[in-house]
Amino acid sequence: MDFSIKSLDAKSTIASIKTGCIAVAVFENKNLSSAAQALNHKGDISAALKSGDISGKAGTTLLLRGVNGVAAERVLLVGLGKEEAVSEKDFSSAVQAMARVFTTLGASDAIIALPLDAVAARDASWAIHSTILNTRDAAYRGDSLKSKKEPAASGVRKIAFAVSTVSASIAKEAVAHAVAVANGVALTKDLGNLPANVCTPTYLANAAKKMAKDYKLGVEVLDRKQLQALKMGSFLSVTNGSDEPPKFIVLKHMGGKAKDAPVVLVGKGITFDSGGISLKPGAAMDEMKYDMGGAASVLGTMRAVAELKLKLNVIIVIPSCENMPSGSATKPGDIVTSMSGQTIEILNTDAEGRLVLCDALTYVERFKPAAVVDVATLTGACITALGHHNSGLFTRSDDAHDALAHELLNAGKASGDTAWRMPIEDSYQEQLKSNFADMANIGGPAAGSVTAACFLERYTKKYTWAHLDIAGTAWKSGAAKGSTGRPVPLLTMFLVKRAQAGE
Ligand code: BES
Ligand code: MN
Ligand code: ZN
Numbered sequence: 001m002d003f004s005i006k007s008l009d010a011k012s013t014i015a016s017i018k019t020g021c022i023a024v025a026v027f028e029n030k031n032l033s034s035a036a037q038a039l040n041h042k043g044d045i046s047a048a049l050k051s052g053d054i055s056g057k058a059g060t061t062l063l064l065r066g067v068n069g070v071a072a073e074r075v076l077l078v079g080l081g082k083e084e085a086v087s088e089k090d091f092s093s094a095v096q097a098m099a100r101v102f103t104t105l106g107a108s109d110a111i112i113a114l115p116l117d118a119v120a121a122r123d124a125s126w127a128i129h130s131t132i133l134n135t136r137d138a139a140y141r142g143d144s145l146k147s148k149k150e151p152a153a154s155g156v157r158k159i160a161f162a163v164s165t166v167s168a169s170i171a172k173e174a175v176a177h178a179v180a181v182a183n184g185v186a187l188t189k190d191l192g193n194l195p196a197n198v199c200t201p202t203y204l205a206n207a208a209k210k211m212a213k214d215y216k217l218g219v220e221v222l223d224r225k226q227l228q229a230l231k232m233g234s235f236l237s238v239t240n241g242s243d244e245p246p247k248f249i250v251l252k253h254m255g256g257k258a259k260d261a262p263v264v265l266v267g268k269g270i271t272f273d274s275g276g277i278s279l280k281p282g283a284a285m286d287e288m289k290y291d292m293g294g295a296a297s298v299l300g301t302m303r304a305v306a307e308l309k310l311k312l313n314v315i316i317v318i319p320s321c322e323n324m325p326s327g328s329a330t331k332p333g334d335i336v337t338s339m340s341g342q343t344i345e346i347l348n349t350d351a352e353g354r355l356v357l358c359d360a361l362t363y364v365e366r367f368k369p370a371a372v373v374d375v376a377t378l379t380g381a382c383i384t385a386l387g388h389h390n391s392g393l394f395t396r397s398d399d400a401h402d403a404l405a406h407e408l409l410n411a412g413k414a415s416g417d418t419a420w421r422m423p424i425e426d427s428y429q430e431q432l433k434s435n436f437a438d439m440a441n442i443g444g445p446a447a448g449s450v451t452a453a454c455f456l457e458r459y460t461k462k463y464t465w466a467h468l469d470i471a472g473t474a475w476k477s478g479a480a481k482g483s484t485g486r487p488v489p490l491l492t493m494f495l496v497k498r499a500q501a502g503e
Helices: 034-038 044-050 088-103 124-139 165-193 201-215 224-229 233-239 285-307 353-367 380-386 399-415 426-432 448-457 488-501
Strands: 002-008 021-026 061-065 074-079 109-112 158-164 218-222 247-254 263-267 269-273 313-323 335-337 343-345 371-376 391-394 419-422 465-469
Touching: 002 165, 021 034, 021 044, 021 088, 044 061, 044 074, 061 088, 074 088, 088 124, 124 158, 124 165, 158 165, 165 285, 165 488, 201 218, 201 247, 201 269, 201 285, 201 313, 224 233, 233 313, 233 335, 233 353, 247 285, 263 285, 263 353, 263 488, 269 285, 269 353, 285 313, 285 371, 285 488, 313 353, 353 371, 353 448, 371 488, 380 391, 380 419, 380 448, 391 399, 391 448, 399 419, 399 465, 399 488, 419 448, 426 448, 448 465
Parallel strands: 002 158, 021 074, 021 109, 109 158, 263 313, 263 371, 269 313, 371 465, 391 419
Antiparallel strands: 061 074, 218 247, 247 313, 335 343, 391 465
């Protein structure tokens, strides 16, 4: 799908553009947006509204053909809701409805002439971002492994945003940013949707190597021997029951000055989480192929960063393995020594995410990071707490960490990929007490997502750190089962803002 800008001046008016379809907005109060008025010379648009065929509520659409005085073959009326108060949600549901119509249209090109400044406190860049992400989402197909693919949707392939000449350069930048994010989201979805017998740690390592080649990034993949030499006893304990070799993946985009401290993203890369000896129940266990969602999202984010050539040093780190039961698997009660030297009593082998992450969080100390953000499908408890709307955000609560938390929360709001802050406090740390080791790997049934974050916190004392629990946001279950590509929009927005702040 191709997105571009069509800048309008006195000569090229909306009515004179030759295209398969123009999308314009109408409102619940039956008013027309200014672009809709410009197509209403002969009163066709107001007649359509009067007919009652479209209410103007957000998400309603009506396709018209052969509108008098209009060069475009079709006009798509898109309801935007209340003219005086278009919400972010109204705008998104309107563009989602538009995108659905586009996927089945007989035309291959379209112009979007919606009012990009309709949402209060949101600008045209936001509207372009929302439109492109929703449109790419509607067109996404997860059928790479079906022998009979769904027939290629006819649908619109080329989309241009109609904007005034004055705002064209800002709009161009917004399109480039949003397309990069959408490409990152698509990579994350593709990797997430692949089954665990295809998407192994080795597969993820090869995906990282390919990206390094395509975008000239630095790449390093450590294997079991090297991980043993680094004394990653916690990470390695998770791999004991699996025949798939573990991989520790490091990918570097050094777009900033050589001396600038990098932002490091760490993604949980469990390509299948059976629970190990603490075996999970069978129902929906297939969804544990998504337990590498953190890894997929940092790879997707890296793709967006590289495509945008961000002037920022960004390093992604992925500890990747399977969590399987077998005669050689780690047993409940086993005690392991992490790379940090701290010992861990593994009371539940299903709490494996923190065991692979803690060694990765120690490893990244060597980069002297400006900030570290880990991303993980870490706890079912996070879904209980926040559902599927917000990722859980955890940091310590001193000034530096409050600042990082706000950057991430704001990036979430600006990209529509939101997070909600959760606590880390000493009182919860007590739940991790072990009689035999420095800590246990579980903290009991209460506040499970918080004690998981508290566990990670013990490995992040040397830098500013945030943890995103994406268990509820990385994929959808049920009929719409599939990876969502989250939190690539949040992470990319966070990094784009950091790069801008450094300019
Ligand atoms: N990958 C799971 C977390 C998860 C569960 C994500 C369900 C999405 C949906 C993680 O490794 C896990 O199993 N966590 C346990 C921790 C518990 C044993 C303390 C959990 O959440 O049940
Ligand atoms: Mn688990
Ligand atoms: Zn897991």
